[in-house]
Amino acid sequence: MAEKSIEIIGLTKKYGEHVAVDNLTLSIEKGEIFGLLGPNGAGKSTTILMLLGLTEVDSGSVKVCGIDTTRFPLEVKRKVGYLPEDVGFYNDYSGLQNLLYIARLNNIPVEEAQKSALETLADVGLEEVKDNKVASYSRGMRQRLGLADVLIKKPEVIILDEPTLGLDPEGVKKFLQLIVDLSRKKGITVLFSSHHLHQVQQLCDRVGIFVKGKLLAEGKISSLAEQLFSKNTFTIEGEISSPPENRTPEALQEVIDKIKGIKEVAKVELKNEHFVVESKKDISPEVSRLLVNSGYGLAYLSKKKYGLDDIYHQYFQEEK
Amino acid sequence: MKNNVFQAVKLKLTAIKIPKLQLPDAPLPIFKNGSLGNDGRLTLSPFKAMVKKEVSDHIRNWRFIILFALITLACLGTLFSTLNDGMKALVTDSSDNNFFFLNLFTKSDGSLPPYFVFVGFLGPLFGISLGFDAISSEQNKGTLSRILAQPIPRDSILNAKFLAGIIVISVMLFSLSFLVLGAGLVAIGIPPTAEEFMRIMVYTVLSIVYVSFWLNLSILFSVRFRQPATSALLGIAVWLFFTLFYPMIANLIIKGYEPSKFASPRAIYFYEKLKFYLVQIMPNELFDEITSAILVPSVRSLGPLTMEQLHGAIPSSLPLGQSVLLVWPQFTGLLSLTLLCFLLSYMLFMKREIRSRG
Numbered sequence: 043m044a045e046k047s048i049e050i051i052g053l054t055k056k057y058g059e060h061v062a063v064d065n066l067t068l069s070i071e072k073g074e075i076f077g078l079l080g081p082n083g084a085g086k087s088t089t090i091l092m093l094l095g096l097t098e099v100d101s102g103s104v105k106v107c108g109i110d111t112t113r114f115p116l117e118v119k120r121k122v123g124y125l126p127e128d129v130g131f132y133n134d135y136s137g138l139q140n141l142l143y144i145a146r147l148n149n150i151p152v153e154e155a156q157k158s159a160l161e162t163l164a165d166v167g168l169e170e171v172k173d174n175k176v177a178s179y180s181r182g183m184r185q186r187l188g189l190a191d192v193l194i195k196k197p198e199v200i201i202l203d204e205p206t207l208g209l210d211p212e213g214v215k216k217f218l219q220l221i222v223d224l225s226r227k228k229g230i231t232v233l234f235s236s237h238h239l240h241q242v243q244q245l246c247d248r249v250g251i252f253v254k255g256k257l258l259a260e261g262k263i264s265s266l267a268e269q270l271f272s273k274n275t276f277t278i279e280g281e282i283s284s285p286p287e288n289r290t291p292e293a294l295q296e297v298i299d300k301i302k303g304i305k306e307v308a309k310v311e312l313k314n315e316h317f318v319v320e321s322k323k324d325i326s327p328e329v330s331r332l333l334v335n336s337g338y339g340l341a342y343l344s345k346k347k348y349g350l351d352d353i354y355h356q357y358f359q360e361e362k
Numbered sequence: 363m364k365n366n367v368f369q370a371v372k373l374k375l376t377a378i379k380i381p382k383l384q385l386p387d388a389p390l391p392i393f394k395n396g397s398l399g400n401d402g403r404l405t406l407s408p409f410k411a412m413v414k415k416e417v418s419d420h421i422r423n424w425r426f427i428i429l430f431a432l433i434t435l436a437c438l439g440t441l442f443s444t445l446n447d448g449m450k451a452l453v454t455d456s457s458d459n460n461f462f463f464l465n466l467f468t469k470s471d472g473s474l475p476p477y478f479v480f481v482g483f484l485g486p487l488f489g490i491s492l493g494f495d496a497i498s499s500e501q502n503k504g505t506l507s508r509i510l511a512q513p514i515p516r517d518s519i520l521n522a523k524f525l526a527g528i529i530v531i532s533v534m535l536f537s538l539s540f541l542v543l544g545a546g547l548v549a550i551g552i553p554p555t556a557e558e559f560m561r562i563m564v565y566t567v568l569s570i571v572y573v574s575f576w577l578n579l580s581i582l583f584s585v586r587f588r589q590p591a592t593s594a595l596l597g598i599a600v601w602l603f604f605t606l607f608y609p610m611i612a613n614l615i616i617k618g619y620e621p622s623k624f625a626s627p628r629a630i631y632f633y634e635k636l637k638f639y640l641v642q643i644m645p646n647e648l649f650d651e652i653t654s655a656i657l658v659p660s661v662r663s664l665g666p667l668t669m670e671q672l673h674g675a676i677p678s679s680l681p682l683g684q685s686v687l688l689v690w691p692q693f694t695g696l697l698s699l700t701l702l703c704f705l706l707s708y709m710l711f712m713k714r715e716i717r718s719r720g
Contacts, residue, residue, distance in 0.1 A: 087717070094511055097715035116513045124511035126718035130504025134422075146411035147512040191508065203718070 047231035053102035064255035077242035078235040080252035086235040123192030127203040133177035182213040202234035281341035416526030463554040489576025490597035495590035496523040572649040578703035634666035
């Protein structure tokens with residue numbers, strides 16, 4: 043898997059004083075589904091625009107399918123399908139006509155365009171409404187037509203900018219499933235940006251977290267947690283239930299010290315009977331054994347797993 | 363000698379440059395061979411598709427239909443008023459010229475202004491209405507980024523808009539000219555002379571250039587301003603400024619220089635020159651001069667003439683070639699204004715960041 047679909051090195055974009063994208067380096071392999079995750083205004087869209095040569099690059103280089111975007115934007119656009127955020131269509135034309143127009147712009151001969159337009163419309167499930175004017179389409183249908191638009195040129199890479207914005211949960215699910223299926227079937231690289239954690243979590247092979255123009259972390263979601271929370275990946279929360287006579291601070295402190303004695307434990311916090319243990323490995327059996335052996339009861343003990351939510355919040359806290 | 367050296371250097375430079383310039387093009391045919399055809403004919407077809415779409419959009423547009431109806435009605439109205447009353451208007455002062463057909467375009471019985479006034483007046487409106495939302499509407503609909511994500515050069519969207527506008531304008535103006543010509547043919551019963559026919563064709567072509575100036579100006583505004591209403595109003599404002607306010611301002615300035623009755627001929631000449639040059643900046647004035655020189659063959663000069671220059675001239679009409687020569691500066695000015703607008707829209711558009719709607 044040495045083949046890189048997208049290679050970004052040291053990409054920077056400034057708007058006046060404001061740095062929208064700051065020295066971004068990122069590479070995406072062929073056939074991968076990559077999620078670009080970040081809050082609004084993080085520079086996701088700007089990065090995508092630079093990938094397509096729709097805005098000037100201040101410094102750094104962008105290569106898509108091995109082609110330099112700044113120098114050969116047309117070649118890149120031939121291979122990349124881009125679905126802009128909040129895509130628009132010619133409302134007076136039917137879905138099919140809109141699609142055919144894009145096919146013509148891609149220099150697909152008329153007969154072939156007709157054929158593949160119908161196929162693509164079937165793929166995205168718009169067969170029945172293909173002759174209706176786009177003005178009558180619902181948001182979900184427009185989005186699917188946008189996907190058809192992207193697919194008709196048979197791209198090697200698809201770039202979707204906030205594709206699920208404004209869709210209802212069911213629509214989101216279907217739409218994303220459609221993308222995944224198509225990508226897997228045809229081996230298309232997919233890059234998509236979103237600020238919805240859960241969608242990204244569901245379908246991406248890898249994600250990159252993007253805040254204020256910087257890529258803070260990238261990788262598989264499981265490994266992301268490790269990157270972000272440096273060493274102490276495992277966190278155990280629990281509450282000690284103990285007879286009142288044992289509940290002196292000194293006694294509790296003693297227990298805590300014992301827990302600290304376990305190998306791999308990095309940090310223990312105690313607040314009344316509630317404690318939080320951070321460690322490099324899963325040590326919940328040791329902790330519970332230790333507590334019980336010391337004559338304490340355990341009200342509850344829970345392992346905390348990091349999802350993207352936590353990753354996200356962690357970052358926002360840092361930013362603040 | 364110096365020139366020769368310069369040219370030699372220039373030649374060398376181009377000789378070096380040519381292979382360099384072709385380098386970026388080199389990968390192109392490879393990709394084309396791979397997937398989509400292999401000849402140059404096909405590369406033009408996306409552009410053709412765009413122009414086709416723009417033209418059909420214009421023609422189906424209510425805005426166009428209304429304006430076209432308006433201009434056609436005005437044109438028919440003048441035609442009837444000209445041909446009314448046994449064509450008195452046509453023949454009244456034609457003692458010195460026999461250009462009946464040209465009179466169809468320039469004379470009327472007074473109840474309605476003649477054809478050329480309508481074209482001069484409604485043409486700008488037509489140009490503005492075709493172009494004022496060319497780019498901004500695509501942007502507001504969110505289609506611009508979708509189109510530009512396709513493998514087409516960025517300028518082809520501007521070129522397609524412009525070319526489609528010109529095609530529509532040409533078709534309209536030519537059909538109106540032929541309409542007037544045909545109606546005149548039926549009514550008068552004499553076919554136009556070759557000279558008259560050529561004059562009318564030249565006039566039509568030049569009026570296309572005039573309308574395309576306004577088209578370009580409004581495309582420029584549509585590139586610059588996000589709101590179509592802003593660019594439409596600005597287009598109309600420029601038009602009003604040139605038809606109403608600029609002449610007033612020019613008048614004020616000229617008044618200040620008005621020489622007395624006993625001023626030297628030099629002062630009078632300067633005054634006349636000033637009067638002439640001050641209005642040369644107005645596109646509508648340029649077009650008026652073009653119209654009068656082309657459609658009225660007896661017009662010999664557009665600026666002031668001294669008595670010496672007139673001395674010995676035979677009062678007769680000019681041949682077409684001379685008339686065209688007469689308006690060549692005006693035509694060049696109009697064309698350069700058009701190109702200037704086009705250039706500015708290019709500069710604004712090519713480096714611009716294309717966001718989906720914002």
